Amino acid sequence: xxxxxxxxxxxxxxxxxxxxxxxxxxxxxxxxxxxxxxxxxxxxxxxxxxxxxxxxxxxxxxxxxxxxxxxxxxxxxxxxxxxxxxxxxxxxxxxxxxxxxxxxxxxxxxxxxxxxxxxxxxxxxxxxxxxxxxxxxxxxxxxxxxxxxxxxxxxxxxxxxxxxxxxxxxxxxxxxxxxxxxxxxxxxxxxxxxxxxxxxxxxxxxxxxxxxxxxxxxxxxxxxxxxxxxxxxxxxxxxxxxxxxxxxxxxxxxxxxxxxxxxxxxxxxxxxxxxxxxxxxxxxxxxxxxxxxxxxxxxxxxxxxxxxxxxxxxxxxxxxxxxxxxxxxxxxxxxxxxxxxxxxxxxxxxxxxxxxxxxxxxxxxxxxxxxxxxxxxxxxxxxxxxxxxxxxxxxxxxxxxxxxxxxxxxxxxxxxxxxxxxxxxxxxxxxxxxx
Amino acid sequence: xxxxxxxxxxxxxxxxxxxxxxxxxxxxxxxxxxxxxxxxxxxxxxxxxxxxxxxxxxxxxxxxxxxxxxxxxxxxxxxxxxxxxxxxxxxxxxxxxxxxxxxxxxxxxxxxxxxxxxxxxxxxxxxxxxxxxxxxxxxxxxxxxxxxxxxxxxxxxxxxxxxxxxxxxxxxxxxxxxxxxxxxxxxxxxxxxxxxxxxxxxxxxxxxxxxxxxxxxxxxxxxxxxxxxxxxxxxxxxxxxxxxxxxxxxxxxxxxxxxxxxxxxxxxxxxxxxxxxxxxxxxxxxxxxxxxxxxxxxxxxxxxxxxxxxxxxxxxxxxxxxxxxxxxxxxxxxxxxxxxxxxxx
Numbered sequence: 018x019x020x021x022x023x024x025x026x027x028x029x030x031x032x033x034x035x036x037x038x039x040x041x042x043x044x045x046x047x048x049x050x051x052x053x054x055x056x057x058x059x060x061x062x063x064x065x066x067x068x069x070x071x072x073x074x075x076x077x078x079x080x081x082x083x084x085x086x087x088x089x090x091x092x093x094x095x096x097x098x099x100x101x102x103x104x105x106x107x108x109x110x111x112x113x114x115x116x117x118x119x120x121x122x123x124x125x126x127x128x129x130x131x132x133x134x135x136x137x138x139x140x141x142x143x144x145x146x147x148x149x150x151x152x153x154x155x156x157x158x159x160x161x162x163x164x165x166x167x168x169x170x171x172x173x174x175x176x177x178x179x180x181x182x183x184x185x186x187x188x189x190x191x192x193x194x195x196x197x198x199x200x201x202x203x204x205x206x207x208x209x210x211x212x213x214x215x216x217x218x219x220x221x222x223x224x225x226x227x228x229x230x231x232x233x234x235x236x237x238x239x240x241x242x243x244x245x246x247x248x249x250x251x252x253x254x255x256x257x258x259x260x261x262x263x264x265x266x267x268x269x270x271x272x273x274x275x276x277x278x279x280x281x282x283x284x285x286x287x288x289x290x291x292x293x294x295x296x297x298x299x300x301x302x303x304x305x306x307x308x309x310x311x312x313x314x315x316x317x318x319x320x321x322x323x324x325x326x327x328x329x330x331x332x333x334x335x336x337x338x339x340x341x342x343x344x345x346x347x348x349x350x351x352x353x354x355x356x357x358x359x360x361x362x363x364x365x366x367x368x369x370x371x372x373x374x375x376x377x378x379x380x381x382x383x384x385x386x387x388x389x390x391x392x393x394x395x396x397x398x399x400x401x402x403x404x405x406x407x408x409x410x411x412x413x414x415x416x417x418x419x420x421x422x423x424x425x426x427x428x429x430x431x432x433x434x435x436x437x438x439x440x441x442x443x444x445x446x447x448x449x450x451x452x
Numbered sequence: 453x454x455x456x457x458x459x460x461x462x463x464x465x466x467x468x469x470x471x472x473x474x475x476x477x478x479x480x481x482x483x484x485x486x487x488x489x490x491x492x493x494x495x496x497x498x499x500x501x502x503x504x505x506x507x508x509x510x511x512x513x514x515x516x517x518x519x520x521x522x523x524x525x526x527x528x529x530x531x532x533x534x535x536x537x538x539x540x541x542x543x544x545x546x547x548x549x550x551x552x553x554x555x556x557x558x559x560x561x562x563x564x565x566x567x568x569x570x571x572x573x574x575x576x577x578x579x580x581x582x583x584x585x586x587x588x589x590x591x592x593x594x595x596x597x598x599x600x601x602x603x604x605x606x607x608x609x610x611x612x613x614x615x616x617x618x619x620x621x622x623x624x625x626x627x628x629x630x631x632x633x634x635x636x637x638x639x640x641x642x643x644x645x646x647x648x649x650x651x652x653x654x655x656x657x658x659x660x661x662x663x664x665x666x667x668x669x670x671x672x673x674x675x676x677x678x679x680x681x682x683x684x685x686x687x688x689x690x691x692x693x694x695x696x697x698x699x700x701x702x703x704x705x706x707x708x709x710x711x712x713x714x715x716x717x718x719x720x721x722x723x724x725x726x727x728x729x730x731x732x733x734x735x736x737x738x739x740x741x742x743x744x745x746x747x748x749x750x751x752x753x754x755x756x757x758x759x760x761x762x763x764x765x766x767x768x769x770x771x772x773x774x775x776x777x778x779x780x781x782x783x784x785x786x787x788x789x790x791x792x793x794x795x796x797x
Contacts, residue, residue: 069749069750070749070750070752070753071753078750110749111744111749112744112749112750112752115703116704117697117698117699117700117701117704118499118693118696118697118704121495121697122492122495122496122499122740123492125491125492125495125624126490126491126492126495129491129492130490130491130492142601142602142699142701142703142704145602145604145605145697145698145699146697146698146699148604148605148698149622149698153622207591207600208600208601208703209600209601209701211600212599212600212601237584237588237591238703238706239584239706239707446594446599452601
C-alpha cells in the first residue's frame, strides 16, 4: 500500500502541467492588473476595501454601489477639479471578507498596484491588518467605526459615521417623546461592534433615566436560533427592546422572534437594514414606531438647508432604480458622503495626495458632515480628534416607511453626559487605552 | 524498449534520483515564484504557504480516521499563545512561535481525554464543541485575550540587519521565504512520520482499529499522538499567521474558517500526502487570484461552491486522483493499438 502511495507522488509531467496552469492563471491576473494601471492619467483612483461577501457584506456592498452612483454623477459633470484640472474618479474595490489578513493583502494591492489616493474601509476587525501599512505608506484611510481610532492612527479618519456614539440620539428622542417608557433590555452579538455600542446605549439609557431590567445579553456571532435569546430578553417584560448594533442577519430574526413571541412594546436599534423585509415578515403594526438611526434618502427632511449631502432624494431614487429600494442599507450613502468630503478637501488642497488632503480636510477643526456642519472630535474617547461629529437623525418607522423625526446634536449630549459614556465604555473595556 | 527483467534492479535508485530531481525542480520553482508575482500576490503566497502547513497537519489527524472541526481553533491556540508570549512577556518571536506550537500540542493532549472517548460523527461534534469552548474563553477574558476584538499590534518577526545583509520581514517576499523554510521543514517531519512505523499504525487504526487493538496497539495513545503532532504544526501555522498579519481575533478561527480547511482537504483528496496541498493551492489560486483578477469578487462564494459540488460529483477521490486517472487513460490509449495488433498477429 505504501509503495502504491509512493508511486502516486507528484510526477514531473503533472508538476509541469500544474505550474503551466498556475502560470496561465497568474498571467491572466497580471494582464488584468496592467490594464487597470494603464487607465487615463487624469483619473484618480479611490480604494474601497470592505466586506463585499459574507455575513458583514450588508455594510460593504451597498456602500460600493452608492459610490458608483457618486462617481457617475461627478464624472458626468467633468470630474473633481483639483489644481485647476478636472479629474475623473474611479473606484477600485477589494473584498476583504471582514478578515484582517485579506484586508492587508487588499490594502497593499490598492496602494502599490492600483495607485489609489484614498482608501475607504468599514474598519473593525479588518483595521488591525492594515494599520501598519497605513503608517508606512502614509495612506489616508477612512473608517465607519471610530473605535479603530487611537493616538497612533494619524492617517485614519472617521468622517461620516461616529459609531456608536450617535445611538444616544435615538434614546434621547425616545425619552423626550415617549415618557411612559421606563425599562429596557438589550442584546448584542459578542464582537468588536456589539460591545462599544452596548456601552453607548447603557450610558444613553442611564442619562434618560431608563432602567435596565437585566445585564446586557451578548450572544455568539455564530448564533442562528434566536428564539432563546428573545425569550430571555422578554422574560422581565421590558418597555423597550434594544437590538444594539446587530448585523442585518441578526436584526431580522430577532424581530421575527419578538413578533412570534407576542412582544408589543417599543423597539430601538442602531440599524434596520432592509427593514421592508422585516415588515413583510412581521406586520406594519408590529414595526410601527420602531426607532433607528439610518434614514431612507427619499426623506424630505434631508432637503433641509443645513444638510450637506448633495441631492439626497435623487441619490435614493437612482439607487432604488439601479439596485432596488429593498437593497438600501445604512451604508448605501455613507461612503458616498465621505467622497463629498474628500473631493472638497482635495479641491481645497489642490492635490489628491493623502497628506495635503488630510490637512485640508481637518483645517479649522470643522468639516461638512452629511447631516450638517460638524467638528473634528474624539480626543477623550479615541485619543485623537479624527472623528467628525455633529447632528444625527432619529428615524422612526411609520406605516411601514422610515421617516426622520428629528436631527439631534451628539456634541450637545456629550457635553452633558460624557462622564456616563466614559464610565460605561471603561466598564466594558472599550476606551482607546484599553483596546 | 528495455527488458523489464533487466531494468528492475536499477528501478529503485533511478526512482530515487528522479524523486530528488523533482524536489530540486520544485524548490527552484518555489524560490523563483515570488519574483514572478505582484506585491499583493506575494501577500497571498505567504498566506497560502501557511495554509499548506495547516491543511497538511490536518491530514495527519485524518490518517487515524478522525475528522475534527476544531483544527482551526487549535491553530488559533498557537497564534494566541505565540502572540501573547511575544507581546506581553517579550519572548523572542522565533521562540514564542515554537512555544505556541507546544501550547497547541498541549491543548490537544488535554482535549484528547474527553474527545477520544468518542469516534466518528461523535468525535466530529465533540471537537466542534471543544473548539467553541476555547473560542468563548478568548472572547470572555478580555485580559489577556483581548475579548471579541482579539489581539492587535502583535510583534513581527525581528528584522535582520548585519550591515551587509538587511531583511525586513514586513516585506511579503522575505516572509514568504521564512514561512517556506519553516513549512518545508514541518512538511518533511510530517512526511517522515507518515512513512514511519507510527504512520503505518495510524493507517491501521483508521482501517482496522479492532484488529489493531487485538494485536496490542493502544489505539487511544496513537490517536492522541496523531492529534498532538497535528496540533503542534497547526499551532506553528497559527504563530506564522499572527506574526505576519499582526492581529488575531476569535472570528478568524471560527467554524467558517474550518469549512475552508475541510473543502481544501476534500477537493484535494486525503489519500496522499500531496492531495490536501494540491487542494489548497488550486482553490486559493482560483479564489484569490483568478476570480479576483477577473473582477468577480462578489461572485466568488457562488463559484467556489460550484467548484466544490462539481469536484465531489466528478472527482470524488479529489484532485490527487487526476494524475493516476490521466496516466491510466494514457496507458489505455497506448495499449489499445498494441493490443489490437497483437490480436491480429
